[in-house]
Amino acid sequence: MEVAVVAIGTELLLGQIVDSNSARIGQVLAANGFSSHLQLKVGDNHERIVAALELALSEADAVITSGGLGPTQDDITREAIAQVSGRPLKEDARVRSVIEGLFAARGRTMSVNNYRQAMVPEGATVIEQRKGTAPGLIVPVGEKVIVALPGVPYELDDMLANEVLAELRARRSDTTVIQSRVIRTWGLGESTLAELMAPRFEALEGSAVTIAFLASGIEGVKVRFTAAATDAAVVLGLLDEEELRAREVLGDYVFGVDDETLEGVVARAALDKSLTIATAESLTGGMLASQLVRVPGASTWFRGGVVSYARSVKEDLLGVVAPSVVSPEAARAMAEGVARLVGADIGLSTTGVAGPDELEGQPTGVVWIGMSANGRSAARRVQLLGDRERIRTYATATALDLARLTLSGSSRGFELG
Amino acid sequence: MEVAVVAIGTELLLGQIVDSNSARIGQVLAANGFSSHLQLKVGDNHERIVAALELALSEADAVITSGGLGPTQDDITREAIAQVSGRPLKEDARVRSVIEGLFAARGRTMSVNNYRQAMVPEGATVIEQRKGTAPGLIVPVGEKVIVALPGVPYELDDMLANEVLAELRARRSDTTVIQSRVIRTWGLGESTLAELMAPRFEALEGSAVTIAFLASGIEGVKVRFTAAATDAAVVLGLLDEEELRAREVLGDYVFGVDDETLEGVVARAALDKSLTIATAESLTGGMLASQLVRVPGASTWFRGGVVSYARSVKEDLLGVVAPSVVSPEAARAMAEGVARLVGADIGLSTTGVAGPDELEGQPTGVVWIGMSANGRSAARRVQLLGDRERIRTYATATALDLARLTLSGSSRGFELG
Numbered sequence: 001m002e003v004a005v006v007a008i009g010t011e012l013l014l015g016q017i018v019d020s021n022s023a024r025i026g027q028v029l030a031a032n033g034f035s036s037h038l039q040l041k042v043g044d045n046h047e048r049i050v051a052a053l054e055l056a057l058s059e060a061d062a063v064i065t066s067g068g069l070g071p072t073q074d075d076i077t078r079e080a081i082a083q084v085s086g087r088p089l090k091e092d093a094r095v096r097s098v099i100e101g102l103f104a105a106r107g108r109t110m111s112v113n114n115y116r117q118a119m120v121p122e123g124a125t126v127i128e129q130r131k132g133t134a135p136g137l138i139v140p141v142g143e144k145v146i147v148a149l150p151g152v153p154y155e156l157d158d159m160l161a162n163e164v165l166a167e168l169r170a171r172r173s174d175t176t177v178i179q180s181r182v183i184r185t186w187g188l189g190e191s192t193l194a195e196l197m198a199p200r201f202e203a204l205e206g207s208a209v210t211i212a213f214l215a216s217g218i219e220g221v222k223v224r225f226t227a228a229a230t231d232a233a234v235v236l237g238l239l240d241e242e243e244l245r246a247r248e249v250l251g252d253y254v255f256g257v258d259d260e261t262l263e264g265v266v267a268r269a270a271l272d273k274s275l276t277i278a279t280a281e282s283l284t285g286g287m288l289a290s291q292l293v294r295v296p297g298a299s300t301w302f303r304g305g306v307v308s309y310a311r312s313v314k315e316d317l318l319g320v321v322a323p324s325v326v327s328p329e330a331a332r333a334m335a336e337g338v339a340r341l342v343g344a345d346i347g348l349s350t351t352g353v354a355g356p357d358e359l360e361g362q363p364t365g366v367v368w369i370g371m372s373a374n375g376r377s378a379a380r381r382v383q384l385l386g387d388r389e390r391i392r393t394y395a396t397a398t399a400l401d402l403a404r405l406t407l408s409g410s411s412r413g414f415e416l417g
Numbered sequence: 418m419e420v421a422v423v424a425i426g427t428e429l430l431l432g433q434i435v436d437s438n439s440a441r442i443g444q445v446l447a448a449n450g451f452s453s454h455l456q457l458k459v460g461d462n463h464e465r466i467v468a469a470l471e472l473a474l475s476e477a478d479a480v481i482t483s484g485g486l487g488p489t490q491d492d493i494t495r496e497a498i499a500q501v502s503g504r505p506l507k508e509d510a511r512v513r514s515v516i517e518g519l520f521a522a523r524g525r526t527m528s529v530n531n532y533r534q535a536m537v538p539e540g541a542t543v544i545e546q547r548k549g550t551a552p553g554l555i556v557p558v559g560e561k562v563i564v565a566l567p568g569v570p571y572e573l574d575d576m577l578a579n580e581v582l583a584e585l586r587a588r589r590s591d592t593t594v595i596q597s598r599v600i601r602t603w604g605l606g607e608s609t610l611a612e613l614m615a616p617r618f619e620a621l622e623g624s625a626v627t628i629a630f631l632a633s634g635i636e637g638v639k640v641r642f643t644a645a646a647t648d649a650a651v652v653l654g655l656l657d658e659e660e661l662r663a664r665e666v667l668g669d670y671v672f673g674v675d676d677e678t679l680e681g682v683v684a685r686a687a688l689d690k691s692l693t694i695a696t697a698e699s700l701t702g703g704m705l706a707s708q709l710v711r712v713p714g715a716s717t718w719f720r721g722g723v724v725s726y727a728r729s730v731k732e733d734l735l736g737v738v739a740p741s742v743v744s745p746e747a748a749r750a751m752a753e754g755v756a757r758l759v760g761a762d763i764g765l766s767t768t769g770v771a772g773p774d775e776l777e778g779q780p781t782g783v784v785w786i787g788m789s790a791n792g793r794s795a796a797r798r799v800q801l802l803g804d805r806e807r808i809r810t811y812a813t814a815t816a817l818d819l820a821r822l823t824l825s826g827s828s829r830g831f832e833l834g
Contacts, residue, residue, distance in 0.1 A: 011631045013453055014597065015443030016641060018435055022458070026432030036430055037465060040457040041439070044629065048454060072611035072630050073618050111612045133608075152632065154803060180431060191550075194489035195528045201490050212461065213489045214428045215569065224433060279703070279724070285710025286696070286703025289724040293702025296773055296805055304730040306723055307696065307706040313721040313759045342730045356713050386571060388713060 001172045003034045004056035008067040008077050009151060010043035021066040021149075021156055028160055030226075033178045034168060036060075044068060049080035057084070057144055062168060064160075067151030069134040071113040077148055078119055078137070085141045087121035095126055095135050102133055127163045131155045138167055145171065178228045181239040183246045184260060185253045186220040186401045187412075193221050196249050200242075209238050218393040220255070220262075252410045255401070262400035263291045269407035270301040270346070275373075277403075278344035279305030280318055280334035282325065282351040283367065287396045303344040308334060314351075317341065326352055326362045328379035331370030336377050347372040348403050350395050354388045367395045369402050371414045378414040418589045420451045421473035425484040425494050426568060427460035438483040438566075438573055445577055447643075450595045451585060453477075461485060466497035474501070474561055479585060481577075484568030486551040488530040494565055495536055495554070502558045504538035512543055512552050519550055544580045548572045555584055562588065595645045598656040600663045601677060602670045603637040603818045604829075610638050613666050617659075626655050635810040637672070637679075669827045672818070679817035680708045686824035687718040687763070692790075694820075695761035696722030697735055697751035699742065699768040700784065704813045720761040725751065731768075734758065743769055743779045745796035748787030753794050764789040765820050767812050771805045784812045786819050788831045795831040 005026065007019045022039050029036045038059045042052040049068070056063040068077030082089045096118035103110040117134050120126055127136030127149075134150035136159045147164050149156045185193060194201070194213050201211050208229055214222040223246060227238040247254050255265050270277055279289045289305040292298060306317055314320040314330065318337030322329035331349050339347030352367030353359040365386075370379040382398055384391045405413030422443065424436045439456050446453045455476045459469040466485070473480040485494030499506045513535035520527040534551050537543055544553030544566075551567035553576040564581050566573045602610060611618070611630050618628050625646055631639040640663055644655040664671050672682050687694055696706045706722040709715060723734055731737040731747065735754030739746035748766050756764030769784030770776040782803075787796040799815055801808045822830030 009631075010627075010629055011639075011641065012440070013443050013456055014447045014641075014643075015440035015445075016597075016599065016639065017631055017633055018437045018440040020435045023429070023432035023435040026430050028432075030431045037460065038457070039430055040455070043454060070630075071608040073615070074629050111608055113608060113611060113615075154807070180433075182433060191488040191528055191530060194530060198490070198530070210427075212427055212491045213487075214426075214434055216434055222428075222433065224428065224431075226427075226431075281703070283710075284707070285715070285719075286698070286706030286722060286724065287710075289703030289726075290701070290707055290809075293700075293704075293724075293726065293771075293809070294806060298702070299726060302702075302726050304724045304726040304734075305703060307703065307710075307721045309706075309710065309716060309719050309721040310759070317721075317758065341734065342727070354710075389711065390571070392707075392710070 001034055001062070001168070001174060002060040003029050003036050003168065004060035004063045005036055005039040006052050006056050006063060006065045007041045008044065008049060008065055012041045013043050021151060021153060024153065024157065025064055025066065025160060028165065030178065030180060032165060033176060035178070044074045044076060046076055046080055049077065050083055053080060053084045053146060057141060057146070061144055062171065063144070063146045064164065065146065065148045066156055069117065069148060069150045071111065071117055071133065073113070075116070078121070081137065081139050081146055081148055082121045085121055085139050085146065087123050087139060089119040090122055091118050092120040092126060095120060098129060099133050127159045129155070131158050136163065138163070175230055176228055177230065177232045177235045178226065179235045179239060180224055180226040181243055182258050183223040183225070183243060183250070183254055184220055184256045185223065185250060186255055186262060186397060187253050188221060188250070190215040190221050193223065193250070197223060197246070200245060200249070209242060218397045220397070252405065252408065252412065255404055262397060262404060263295055266292065266400055266403045266407065267295040267298065267301060269404065273407065275345040276301055276303050277346045277348060278303045278338045278342045280338035280347060280349040281305065281307050282309060282314070282334070283354040284350045284392050284396045284399070285309060287392055288348065288350060288399050291396055291400065303342045306338050306341065324360050326360055326366060326368060328368055328370070328381070331368035331379035332372065332377040335370035335372035339372050345373060346403070347377070348399055350399050352395060354391045356388060365391055367391070367398070369395070369399045371402060371406060371416065373416045376416045378416060380414070418451055418479070418585070418591060419477040420446055420453050420585065421477035421480045422453055422456040423469050423473050423480060423482045424458045425461065425466060425482055429458045430460045438568060438570060441570065441574065442481055442483065442577060445582065447595065447597060449582060450593060461491045461493060463493055463497055466494065467500055470497060470501045470563060474558060474563070478561055479588065480561070480563045481581065482563065482565045483573055486534065486565060486567045488528065488534055488550065490530070492533070495538070498554065498556050498563055498565055499538045502538055502556050502563065504540050504556060506536040507539055508535050509537040509543060512537060515546060516550050544576045546572070548575050553580065555580070592647055593645055594647065594649045594652045595643065596652045596656060597641055597643045598660055599675050600640040600642070600660060600667070600671055601637055601673045602640065602667060603672055603679060603814060604670050605638060607632040607638050610640065610667070614640060614663070617662060617666070626659060635814045637814070669822065669825065669829065672821055679814060679821060680712055683709065683817055683820045683824065684712040684715065684718060686821065690824065692762040693718055693720050694763045694765060695720045695755045695759045697755035697764060697766040698722065698724050699726060699731070699751070700771040701767045701809050701813045701816070702726060704809055705765065705767060705816050708813055708817065720759045723755050723758065741777050743777055743783060743785060745785055745787070745798070748785035748796035749789065749794040752787035752789035756789050762790060763820070764794070765816055767816050769812060771808045773805060782808055784808070784815070786812070786816045788819060788823060788833065790833045793833045795833060797831070
């Protein structure tokens with residue numbers, strides 16, 4: 001079953017916000033075996049929205065829209081759907097009363113605009129607005145259907161996972177199961193990775209499994225396998241086999257699959273070994289700690305950290321006595337110092353030059369990662385490319401990767417005995 | 418002049434990466450007065466890429482593609498463009514030698530796949546690959562043109578700003594200047610903002626200026642004015658007037674325009690007043706410090722911070738002696754403690770419950786922001802909604818906003834004398 005995705009909002013065309021909704025809709029569709037080959041963006045213009053919906057309906061069995069259901073004057077998705085479906089808008093008493101209730105509960109008065117959100121195409125099914133004021137809409141158009149979701153990711157995700165998937169499943173006739181597995185790697189370039197995987201790429205040509213490589217910034221380079229079959233167990237078997245083969249070829253450049261993250265892997269290793277972690281950061285400025293704290297329950301194994309941005313903070317608080325703050329000595333002393341200061345088993349540190357200007361005569365992109373454990377420490381130099389933000393994020397990911405490798409005993413990690 | 422945008426890559430349809438390239442292309446087009454009403458995504462499939470390019474060529478004067486120019490076997494944009502343009506691929510000796518040179522300089526051996534990147538449609542202009550191995554392509558198709566750019570943002574941006582804009586400008590006949598200005602706000606909901614601006618929205622109906630509201634997460638709610646005229650000075654005048662009117666209505670809920678950020682405004686205020694800042698973070702876990710460090714030259718005014726995630730770190734390092742760590746007393750003591758510890762004029766702190774579990778009997782989303790200056794301190798409670806990551810990012814932005822308001826002497830800021 002083919003599902004088209006139409007993201008609505010002039011701000012998307014102008015690039016003032018990135019269309020992340022379509023990506024999340026695409027993920028959910030793929031994970032549930034729906035095809036989606038047409039995904040487009042359209043601005044807040046009645047005729048253009050109508051044209052986009054008509055194109056989408058001509059190419060797909062169902063259309064999911066996001067955006068344009070808000071209370072403001074430029075939110076006109078309702079009107080466009082009414083025209084395309086031939087179902088005039090009528091006020092829905094139930095939706096109106098829910099919106100009134102939401103405002104009353106927050107002690108706020110309802111604006112006139114909010115009543116527009118109670119307008120519903122005749123014969124449409126309303127998806128209840130559990131998380132916001134905009135209801136979703138399921139609007140039949142002949143044998144096909146338009147599903148309209150609010151553009152707020154928080155509200156959209158909830159409706160998508162529940163009412164929308166249920167509606168699409170009920171309409172599906174074919175039973176092909178399509179599923180992907182993503183092998184997550186850090187430390188290899190995209191073309192090196194592709195070359196290592198080339199024999200498998202060729203062997204899979206024409207089979208039920210496809211392979212793709214995705215350079216994903218701080219998330220590393222991903223290898224995605226997608227398998228299709230009529231039986232879910234067969235699909236799972238194919239993906240398991242490809243994961244096994246990929247791990248054989250790529251070794252511990254693989255840090256996880258699918259949603260696994262570098263920080264999640266570090267967290268699990270710390271938990272398994274009952275170790276606590278602390279961070280000392282210069283150029284990353286708190287980003288390394290913040291990535292670790294993303295993991296729910298971090299308080300079990302993460303003690304805290306110091307952002308030693310000024311030189312005197314490195315010296316006074318962490319006991320750094322190195323001639324240069326961009327040096328292995330500084331990185332090691334920071335890692336040791338923070339572990340001592342907050343009482344953690346492991347210290348992890350970053351110091352380097354994020355740019356735009358050089359520092360102590362060293363060029364932008366030079367970064368030292370330090371790590372300490374059991375009173376021993378080590379440091380490693382990396383040379384990163386790009387602008388300030390890219391260097392900071394790659395330094396953060398590299399530190400997480402080195403922690404992961406060291407905790408797993410890899411020969412590519414630090415030797416801390 | 419109408420420019421269509423086609424983002425190429427199955428990973429985009431599957432949502433494994435978000436299509437941020439189209440957004441950045443859209444920004445550059447809008448800022449330079451090009452219209453772009455058709456923007457779509459297509460997977461790595463020859464027939465579908467060909468169909469997408471043909472649709473785009475039928476609707477626009479020029480088509481910009483991103484992605485599918487890499488060295489791996491799923492990169493097939495070159496072949497699709499060759500078919501659509503009727504220009505067969507030939508190896509370009511110059512491109513080949515540049516790629517060979519890049520690999521030699523890095524001391525790496527070139528993979529067979531990399532030679533595919535030297536294949537160029539006959540009669541196309543090559544955009545030199547200054548930042549990567551993939552050259553861009555400018556391929557005339559009758560009176561129209563397809564511009565193919567690599568999917569790596571870093572490489573794409575550089576070509577877009579230079580060769581691509583030059584090519585599009587040379588092809589443009591109409592001289593309408595279209596420009597936008599974005600008013601950046603924090604602290605008001607989208608519908609409240611829209612209501613405050615409703616009189617202006619109505620007055621602008623049918624004029625040369627359009628207005629839109631964009632809820633943008635940690636970046637706040639944006640109000641975008643777009644003006645069109647044949648004269649650049651007229652456009653600028655219209656935008657200046659709208660900015661002035663918006664600032665009158667919205668007061669200091671406006672923190673800046675266009676690319677100005679909350680952290681940038683805080684940085685400027687600190688510089689202007691020759692004040693130094695330090696951070697003490699619990700639930701935000703370093704994110705607040707990291708946002709501040711995004712600002713180039715932060716070392717002038719940012720001293721550093723403590724991520725006091727564990728209770729004992731709050732107590733031992735920052736001197737917190739509050740019965741609950743989620744309290745105004747804890748927030749104030751953290752701000753005071755970190756300013757003292759690292760020798761800063763201003764301390765800024767966050768403590769609260771990011772979830773998923775409650776903490777010390779307090780529910781997810783309760784956050785206290787603290788600030789200290791001149792030995793005085795204050796704290797404010799906010800109640801945030803959403804998941805762990807949303808609560809952490811909103812707590813970070815709220816802390817930055819309170820610092821901004823306080824430093825500018827706003828009545829909505831802290832009173833720190």
